Amino acid sequence: MSGYDLNSASDHWLQVINTLPSLVELHLISCNLSQIPQHLSNTNLTSLTNLDLSYNIFNSSMPRWIFSLSKLVYLDLTSCLFHGPDLVDRVSGFHNLTNLKVLHVPGNDFMNSTLVLRGLLSLTSLEVLDVNTCNIAEPILSDLSNMTSLVYIDLSQNQILETLPNSFQNLCNLTFIDIRDNFYSGNVSDFLNNLCECKSPKLQYLAFSANRLFGHIPDRIGQLQNLVTFDLAFNKRISGTIPESLGRLSSLEDLRLNVNLLSGRLPDSLGNLTSLKSLEISFNNLSGTLPQSLGKLGNLNFLSVHHNSLSGLVTEDHFANLTALDTIRAEGNTLTLKLSDNSWVPPFQVGILSIGSWNLGPHFPSWIQSQTNLWDLDIANALISDTMPSWFSSTFSNIDYLNVSFNRIQGFLFQNVSFLAPKAVLDLSDNDFEGPIPETFNEAEFAVLDISSNRLSGNPDPFLCPSLEKSRSLKVLDLSNNNLSGVIPDCWLNWPNLSVISFQNNNFSGEIPQSVMELPSLESFNIRNNSLSGEIPASLLNLKSLQILELAENDFYGRIPMLIGREETNLKLLSLRSNKLDGEIPVELCRLTSIQILDLAHNNLSGTLPTCFYNFSSMFEKRELSPFVLYDVPFQVKVLGSASLVAKGRELKYTSILYLVTTLDLSGNKLYGSIPKELMGLLGLRWMNLSGNHLTGKIPEEIGEMTLLESLDLSVNEINGRIPWSISRLSLLSSLNLSFNKLTGQTPTGTQLQTFNESSFTGNLLCGPPLSELCENKGISPDANTGSEKDQNYDESDVNWGFVISVVLGYIISFWAVIVPLIASKEWRNKYFNFLYKMWFKVRNTICK
Template identity: 45%
Template sequence: MGQANGIGQAMEMGVAEKVSKVVAVESPLLAFAMGIAMCFGIESEDCCEWLGVFCNNLTGHVKELHLGLLSSRPDVHAPHAEWDVEWDVYIRSKLGGKSQQKHLSFLELSNNDFGGLAIPEFIGSMKSLIYLNLSWANFQGAIPHNLGNLSKLHYLDLGHNSLFEDKTLQWVSGLSSLQYLDLSHADLGKATDWLQITNKLPLLAELHLSGCYLYNDPSPISVNYTSLAVLDLSANKLSLVPTWIFSLRSLVSIDLTLNGVEGVIPNGFQNMSSLKFLDLSWNSFSSSSTLNWLSNLNQLQFLGLRSVGLQGNFSSAIGNLSSLTHLDLSGNLLEIIVPKYLESLCNLRELDLSNNGIVHEVSEIIESLSRCSLDRLESLNMGFNKLSGHLPDKLGQFKNLAYLSLSGNFISGPIPFSIGKLSSLKFLDVLNNRLNATLPQSLGQLGNLEHLDVCNNMLEGHISEMHFSNLTRLRFFRASNNMLTFKPNPSWIPPFHCESIELRNWHLGPQFPQWLQFQKNLSRLDISHAEISVVIPTWFWNISTQLEYLNLSHNQLIGEISYLPMKRTVDLSSNLFIGPLPLPISYLRFLFLSKNLFSGSLSNFLCNSSTKLEALTILDIESNLLSGEIPNCWENWQMLQVLNLGNYNLTGKIPRSLGSMRSIRSLNLRNDNLFGEVPSTLQHLVEVIILDLSENQLTGSISAWIGDKLLNLVVLNLRSNNFQAYIPDQICAINSLQVLDLVYNNISGVIPKCFSNLSAMATKTLYQYVGNFAWELDRINLIPLAALLVMKGREDAYSNTLGLVTIIDLSVNSLTGEIPKELGSLMGLRSLNLSGNFLTGKIPENIGSMEVLESLDLSMNRFHGEIPSSFSNLNFLNHFNLSYNNLTGQIPLST
């Protein structure tokens, strides 16, 4: 019988067997209800020995039920509606009015999964309850008002369910003993009396109403909350800081994050001398004088002002907060700080200034902090600002510093040798700076270091074993994109067991790093671009079974590979591997094998019944030595979203079964030797964004169903084939189309006037259809869609910028007639090439309104007349060709 973990623990001492004597049950929730009934003596059962059940030692009555457990999920078979009926009927019949309930004082059911049931009414009759916690338990529906009968209740937590209150919180007024109330994420938008009611609870010390759809009350309200110390109104709809808050002098903690509060931070905070925790993050506060009100908060222990629209300088008020232990101003618009205001923060333990625009010398900030908080500072985050200068030696004197992040700045110079004195340091992140010289050997003395990230700097020089001598706790070692060399003794055994090692662009070769064989916990490895040019040793395949991400690309690795045991992502592209394609394990998601020397047929890899790559999302095997036809066995590749089979000697026709891959977003069969017509089954690829069939020998006409069915297309590339007939008007229905490349075909007829309907090309706004589509290869890297395009006479690969490219290329065909003036409405077009056709007439005047054009080629046609004067508006034009026509007159003046 499936069951929620917390409930299951309570039943594992024989409850299930005892319940089965009463009635056969499939629902664990019904079994749980029966178990409670038994515990109350209804079935005369003794359950005081059950796990999570506590009884009175003298009377034997059940007094506490502790059945909460993290991440519990039941495995139930009955529909939710059946559970609800079973639960309600059984509880009403067995527990309603029973005297044994009155002894229960503690009921904990949090973090179970009750499958969307309503909170049972019977709980409201347990009048001895002092503690009730139903949070995170997947209850739904209205809050039962009879909970207001629990007058002895001290603690009530209904938070993080899907509950709502229709009219009023009047039922709460009966909880006269309540000290803790949490209704977070219950919809209280219609219960406008929430403030008046909770204010009447004389003992209430904590009130949590996060995400309750609360709005500002338009009328002034007087409250006293005589005992309230903690107030959480985060993630609501407040547009102003409620003025009644400032009358609550006993408040220790206020959380108003994620409300959209606007304007300056009110001066009312100045009088709240007991305040220790204040979070006003993710609002819209403004004004350079924002921090003046902080001067009297001498007891403040936590300040969070992330993303509140702060601008200008630090106020001197910061320097008056001598008791401050936590200061968080991250995610604002701070540009200038006055370091001297940090000098008196003698109790500061955590400082977060990250994600601002602070333009300052990093050394001055660190020097100021060292004058008072040197012995206490534990966490310093100044990442993603505009800090410059060098790191001072003083940095090594913060003996309690455990977290240091300076990533995403312009800090230069060396990492100071004194860094090795930070004996408490666990986290060091200087990613994306301009640090140079080499890594100091003193890093090897950081025995507590777990996370080291020095990626994307200008570090250079040789690394030795001494750099790692004492790093026994290192788990994440990220140092890619530097110019470092590491070639330790082949017998060296590293002292660490990392989960992630990233050394992209290091000089590690030509030998394969032998020391990796001792990394038994490795789940992520990137040693790409590392100048390794040998056969992968056999021991590597033994440790790679636990790898989720492997990148060995852009080396010169050789030999054959028969099997890939990695679990999620494998990138072996741009090497010299030979032999047949290796077979991966069934749950691999991303596979990159392009630009190698793999040979043979695709059939064994794609059609082998033992190869069931059910989770494969990306398959990129272009530019190898594979031959033969594309197999016709794509029915089992339903999860595939990117398929790249370009640049082969593949022959034959496009297989009809390719149309069965309904999830495909990018299909690349570029530069093969495919012939015949495009199969109509491809019209089922309705999710496709990039379709590249260029540089083949395909024949027939361009199918109308492309415009009727493939309405998500962004790139349609059919260049260098043998397509004939005309361009179907249906193409004009593809509103998302940004690239249309039909060059080097035998297409005749006229240019469709309806091209003006291609809305992705008809606005100057830069479209990002492709930019929003990416696959998460791991927690760090996103691999977006990419395409090889011709623009300005040059072929380039576009990936991150693909969403910004707009191209129409109809050159070298047999098009006739005039350029339709409707083409001039494509004001977002960046490249237009109509050269090498039989177009006649005059160049339309309104082409000059296509103001973002960068490339225009109308050469080798039969145009006559003058060049339109509006061409002087084409200020971005840098590739322009009108040669081999019959044009007359002057060339228009332009910038």
């Protein structure tokens, strides 16, 4: 009855079942049942051996009557979602099913019970155990080693935390074992050697990927000659070389060793795996070249060796018999394709060709023209110095992903974009394309368009403001690092799905167009280093999705806009550096609780430092920050936030690790007052620059709590007092500049502070290493500034007030004991002044002699 919709049917089918007293098999697969009919439990099913209720979402308690079916041999409850508060009591009857041989229960949380799992272990006749995706956390694999009838074990996609057992030599009937996506640890070498103890191992499927296994692949792996699938991917710790004995697995079809620490050369014996269909060994440390023997793998359709350290020559012979090949992922290596015949036509027709960072140049590879099924092409950084061939646009019809970046491709951008599929990714960045952006580009339904770092000129108005208005799918637009000029067009409502706009390092002028503020999905807006002017619109800072706002190095003037409304924003990076902004820093900026990078340097800002910066929770907390993933692009491409930041005296561009950076840069302004101690509460801050202002007062002692600081610049201010001893606790500090202030005393000793250059402290009244001025020459004790932190923090609470009062009273009593008699008695006054005169006379005569 499988496949019939019984949920809305009458009970007639139950009546039919009731007429079958000797029913042996009942299959109700995908019958859209939401509950088991109550009358079914009253039916005579004592002869039932096979029960299949799979793919019905009951979402109810496990029925008790199932465990009374003592003759049951086959039970399939896949994706039934059985649960219930009294579930453990109901299913404890698993041990009654003594004849059960096949159990499929994926997707049922009731299996996450110690009592249930212990009941399973009593099923000594069990041959198939399928409990994947059951939310199991209890160790179970070790206990299965005594169930010698097991042929099939699937524990995948659970949360099992367990060490691989070394007791599987008894399971010689095992053909299938899948423990993928768990938390298994241990030495995979020992486990595989243990499996090889069987005289005639029958294992065909072994999948241990996405665990925490370590060790190497043993030479004895060649004894598992029935293996069809061997999967150790995504363990990240499996090391050593790929053994030659792997080539003896003549039945192997699927080999997955990617994302580990494998090294050495690929063995030539891989060419003996004539049944191999998929070879995945990407993201390892493999070296040498591709073995020519791979050309013998006539059944291979998926080749993935990308992101290793492979080098050397690849010729036509490497692909000689690869007629079934559909996917080549080999980017991230430094291989050189050397063809003996420029008219070479490959024997394959691939859909994915990813060979970026290979040496394919200097001419554009003409053999690509033969790959008419191509929909994903990556030939970035391939040393191509040529123009885009005229055949390119007419050869392909459904390109989803095209990456030719980081070459030296010249000429104009192609006019015909009809070869691009809807929501395509087009990356032409870092080449030598010139001329205007073709108007025809607005005919393509891009998801990502990156034509940055070329020599494009003119204004993008014809492309951005087409005559035919329609909503478009473009999410990422990068025109940065070109020679584009004019006013930024004000027609952004044509592009409502935009997440990323980057126009930095061009020659745009005018103001920020109003329609930009109406893009609801905008996450990154970068117009750094242009000639834009006007006041910064407040509504720009209020875009709810905005994470990155880069307006640095323009001519914006006026005050920093106050945030409108009371809702917190998602802004993580705000850079207004090198503009003409004035006024005070508005306290409303303190509502940017997600801010990680705040750069207001080199403006005309005045006033004091806001104490409310303490609200910057991403700077305040020492915690793991999330990457700036602005848009997930198909085919393993992610658009990450990027920014140019000035730190440690240099301007650097950050992309993939931008989320690790926390920066506060207020340098080059007219800020005054003291450094608030609340600022020292930004414990997650890595770079802080307050230089070039008019700050006064002392460096707060609490600065020693900012233990993640890597760069600190307080130079060119009017800060006075000593350098606090606590600064010596900043063990990660690699750049320090306290020069040209009014600091005094000795530089703290016993830390890495002495390793900094003398220029870090010059222009102060300091002494001691690394300065050439010795403290003894200034009358300062060598240990004057190296006392304990308690000494440095001495305050009124440490004063012995009893002692102070006693001294003061003593002076007062002594004073009146002498002065009062002199005032009250004339005789005492005469004797006292006569005494002073005689003493003066004696001293004068002594000096004259």
